[in-house]
Amino acid sequence: MKRDDLNAFKTWFSMYCASFSSDLEEDQKNFDVKRKHTDDVCSNMLVIAQDLELDDQRAMIAEAIALFHDIGRFPQYQQYKTFQDSISVNHAALGAKVLIETAALGNLPKEEQDLIVRAVTLHNVLAIPKELDRNLLQYVKMIRDADKLDIWRVFLEYYAQPKADQATAVGLGLPDIPEYSPEILTNLHQRKLVLLSSLKTLTDFKLLQLAWIFDLNFPASFRIVAQRSYIDRFALTLPKTDDIADAVDAVREYLNEKLKNG
Numbered sequence: 001m002k003r004d005d006l007n008a009f010k011t012w013f014s015m016y017c018a019s020f021s022s023d024l025e026e027d028q029k030n031f032d033v034k035r036k037h038t039d040d041v042c043s044n045m046l047v048i049a050q051d052l053e054l055d056d057q058r059a060m061i062a063e064a065i066a067l068f069h070d071i072g073r074f075p076q077y078q079q080y081k082t083f084q085d086s087i088s089v090n091h092a093a094l095g096a097k098v099l100i101e102t103a104a105l106g107n108l109p110k111e112e113q114d115l116i117v118r119a120v121t122l123h124n125v126l127a128i129p130k131e132l133d134r135n136l137l138q139y140v141k142m143i144r145d146a147d148k149l150d151i152w153r154v155f156l157e158y159y160a161q162p163k164a165d166q167a168t169a170v171g172l173g174l175p176d177i178p179e180y181s182p183e184i185l186t187n188l189h190q191r192k193l194v195l196l197s198s199l200k201t202l203t204d205f206k207l208l209q210l211a212w213i214f215d216l217n218f219p220a221s222f223r224i225v226a227q228r229s230y231i232d233r234f235a236l237t238l239p240k241t242d243d244i245a246d247a248v249d250a251v252r253e254y255l256n257e258k259l260k261n262g
């Protein structure tokens with residue numbers, strides 16, 4: 001990939017986003033969230049790439065993966081008015097389809113196109129399939145970290161906004177009540193991810209998002225979590241109970257271990 005290819009992808013992506021622009025304020029707000037998310041995931045990706053000391057060529061491929069990772073969100077929202085994959089489509093698979101059908105990557109060597117399409121496809125799977133080749137595996141881990149690091153930002157902003165300003169598709173339509181499912185706290189103590197299917201309330205969803213820390217891969221990612229005070233800021237949005245405070249402490253302890261060992 002050449003620098004010109006990456007620049008052309010950025011222009012193409014801007015035009016692709018613009019093609020979804022809507023006169024409906026609610027729809028435009030939801031598209032804007034994804035546009036800004038993409039920009040920020042690209043920045044996170046570059047920080048991780050730098051920390052891993054990737055050469056220019058590999059860093060550009062990483063950035064292209066970040067640029068295209070959520071491209072499926074645009075047609076998903078346009079058709080279904082939601083970002084909830086379970087009631088619409090798998091947005092990662094849809095994104096891969098868009099890349100192929102539009103031939104957006106047309107100028108790149110076939111191997112690079114495959115790498116980008118496959119990393120986009122795998123960015124949201126619950127568990128990374130075993131036996132990926134090392135090269136692809138590294139990009140998949142990078143995009144998953146870069147993505148989560150920004151989803152935390154998106155949600156902290158969302159939780160802090162008055163209802164009228166919130167982008168409606170972000171909260172997944174879960175009831176915003178303090179009740180939570182105790183088994184999710186057990187997951188946090190056991191350092192395990194939480195399944196989307198187990199969510200009943202927005203509080204459950206916040207706890208699920210905290211558990212994403214257990215899926216981070218790179219030292220740079222843990223440093224970003226600490227720099228941005230994500231755990232403390234999430235804790236402030238949660239109900240003030242002893243059970244929750246203990247679970248948040250368990251997450252903090254995990255981060256501290258990672259920071260020490262990284």
Ligand SMILES: [Fe+2]
Nearest residue numbers: 069070123124
């Ligand atoms: Fe995504």
